[in-house]
Amino acid sequence: MSFAVIQTGGKQYKVSASEILKVERLENSEGKTVEFKNVLFLNDDKSTEIGNPNIKGAKVEATILKNTKNKTILVFKKRRRKNSRKKYGHRQPVSLIRITKIFSKEGKVIAEAEPQKKLTKEIKKGEKQREKQIIKAKQDQSEKPIKKMQAKAKQATEDIKKKEIKKKPLTTKKK
DSSP states (O other): OOEEEEEETTEEEEEOTTOEEEEEOOSSOTTOEEEEOOEEEEEOSSOEEEOSSSOTTOEEEEEEEEEEEEEEEEEEEEETTTTEEEEEEEEEEEEEEEEEEEEOTTSOEEEEOOOHHHHHHHHHHHHHHHHHHHHHHHHHHHHHHHHHHHHHHHHHHHHHHHHHHHHSOSSOOOO
16 A cells, blocks of 8 residues: 655645545635645555655645635633633634545656545435435334324323213112
8 A cells, every 4th residue: 555645734644545634725726636745755565765855756646625614623711810711713724635646756656546436426325325314214203293193192082981981970879
């Protein structure tokens, strides 16, 4: 299994082909191809290359799937005994990228991702199965209240019959 270590946004990432990563926001728009030329380490099935600090000529290609924001981080500042508090949140902008190709320093392709069409077919199959499950669950939920109401109505009629039976006197008084 071949992989590379790249540097982007002040951080280093170990990447392999067809992997999806969250990295610091990239300026390109969604669907564009991005090249990372700061390759620090390359590992192929046969050889290993270490950069000093970078490997010249090596690069990693990726496509931007989505530009979004990360989860909210709450920031709370307090000065004790001063009745001073401040609370706010921060959402770091990130880009979701999918690694498509890894090139060696000679420009030879070390690893290449599978076409994304197969992945979308699998996702669509999963979505259809999920939709069927949701529809089935909704039908079950709509049937449950009806059954409960029917059971309650049956119980109520039985209770009324019992009360009517109890109201009738057991013996009749003769005058």
